[in-house]
Amino acid sequence: MTVSDTIARWRYRAVPDHLLGEILSKRWIDNVIPLLILFLVVAVFGSLIPDFFGAASVSNLMRQWGEFGLVALALMIVMVAGGIDLSVGSVFALGNIVALGLLSVAEWPVPAVVAATLACGAAVGLINGLLVGYLRLRAFLTTLVTLIIVRAVVDMLLLNYSVAIAAAFPDSDLWYYFGEGYVLGVPFSVTVTLALALVLHLVLSRSRAGWHVLAVGGSRRSAHNVGIPVRRVICLTYVVSGTLAALAGLLFASRLGGAGADTGIGLEIAALTAAVLGGNSLGGGRGSAAKAIIGSVTVMIMVNSLVRLGVTSGANSLLLGMVLLAAVAIDVRWLKNRHKFLSKVYVSPTYSELPPAPATDGASPYALNDRLRPVERIGLGRIDGPEDVILDEDDNIYVGNRTGDIVRFLAPDYERQEIFAHTGGRPLGMAFARDGSLLCCIGGMGLYRIGRDRSIEKLTDETNRSWFSVIDDSRLRLADDLDIAPDGRVFFSEATVRYEMHDWPVDCLESRGNGRIICFDPKTGSTRTVLKNLVFPNGICMTHDGQSFLFAETWACRVSRYWFDGPKKGQVEPVIADLPGYPDNINRASDGTYWLALVGIRTPSLDLALKMPGFRKRMARRIAPDEWLYPNINTGCVVRFDEAGRIVETLWDFGGENHPMITSMREHRGHLYIGGILNNRIGRLKLDEADPSWTGPASYWGRR
Structure with a gap:
């Protein structure tokens, strides 16, 4: 290794370039700019105003914020659903006067006053909701009229x-507690606001109703097409908005005990500024209670501090208008350019040096040949992308296709086919369990079980999260192959934790080691990661000793062995370290050896580029993805090897006429069945020296 290669290798080991992309991809990154603005505002006014952090000053500010925060939350919930509510200031004033009138003039009990005040706010919200949601009037004009x-x-x-x-003095400790009381040292209004913010956060992020609100805000047409009651969702957001604004007015009435013509005037502008400044999108579909809280705190500190500095109300409004304009500009520009910027920094190649590729000519065990040329074609043109192929004891063929179906070709002639199961995702690796059920890795969904009665059951779609991982690696993004241990434990590979199913080739550009192997134990229902930092693991096969399995790392061009039981438990051993191509699925052969699919062949240009992460990074940033340097996946190859890594034979389709891309193969009753994720057929090749009675299920579980 040259000095420059050594430097490049250690530079990319020491500096985690991918962290920036992972951080920018998080949802909470939207809160960073609002938080920075909040800290800046606190720092500026804290230095300008004496006793800014004093107990009395903070307590007074918190009580005002408790009421204002509710109005910001009210506007947020409508904005998330793609609407706007300009009437929140007027509803705030209505809640104030109704609460004082019922308490002081009508002399209602406090609980009845609270209920009636909230009902008034909900009624105004219902009117807005009916007009905007059901009659489809423009939200801006409708709520302006309501205002x-x-x-x-x-x-x-x-x-x-x-x-x-003004002449009445209510005699109610409960009423005064609303405006002046504390809960564990925190003003009552602040406690109410934080509690409701937490409820809204849980609803939006953890409940079906919240998901509906976000979906409606993201795209009303799409939400309608998937069966979400769009009109009802919109209507309910306005009802919630009116209720929260009225509650804020009630707390204001309890604190000050008076009503005036200027109550709530301009409050809708301040609340809108707070919501947008916090990061809630005016376009809908993006927002949270936390964003509204951050924005409302910032605006409240600004307004309160300007008053304490003696700035006139006109300057106050001018500042709020300028802040709102800046917040809207940032929101629009960030929303428009975020993914463009993220695409430039997220792909983060690292240094990767492959061993020299073995020769494929002369006396090499990988010498080119045309042994796959006579392959029969099953289901030609009737199947799309059979990534894995497997056969049952009755000789029926099962393959997954691009539309999410597991298709069964019926023996003996395989002319008839049927949909065995519709998974809703992309079926990849498959294996038969002891009870005859079919276990399948589904890209983007996890590990599933299809019973003999065709029932579909999710086994797992998550694993334990890493302690120091910025990205949420608990969710399974690309489970791709599996095998089952004698005790029923399922070991399956996840090719990458950074990319989804449709972006899997980008992981080659990184060659960072984003993959892992996971174990699901059906006895306990637990899932845990057993191996991490693998370079696109894509192929698992149990060895005959029942204590270890073989696994392939595609972009590393190697096959290794992991011991999960026995005296070597936890150890990883190299089996084949220098393949001439990119390995995929591994499966047993009838003579105790193993079949390995090579999904493509190495090229000198990509091998060289793997040692040049800077070049690959510039390539990812400057040219279109369809022009990136990718592996050669146009030449199909199947390799047979033993547990010591010795190559027994190699089967090529040089020129790629029958199977230009091979991702899997299964031996069954003297034939080799071949699948490929980009193919439109299943291949079958007669093996002259193979055991004509041998089957995969019998090798694992014995004859039934």
């Missing part, structure tokens, strides 16, 4: 009852 009407109602109530309200 005017509700404000007129508030003015009329003030004209009739303001004197009586």
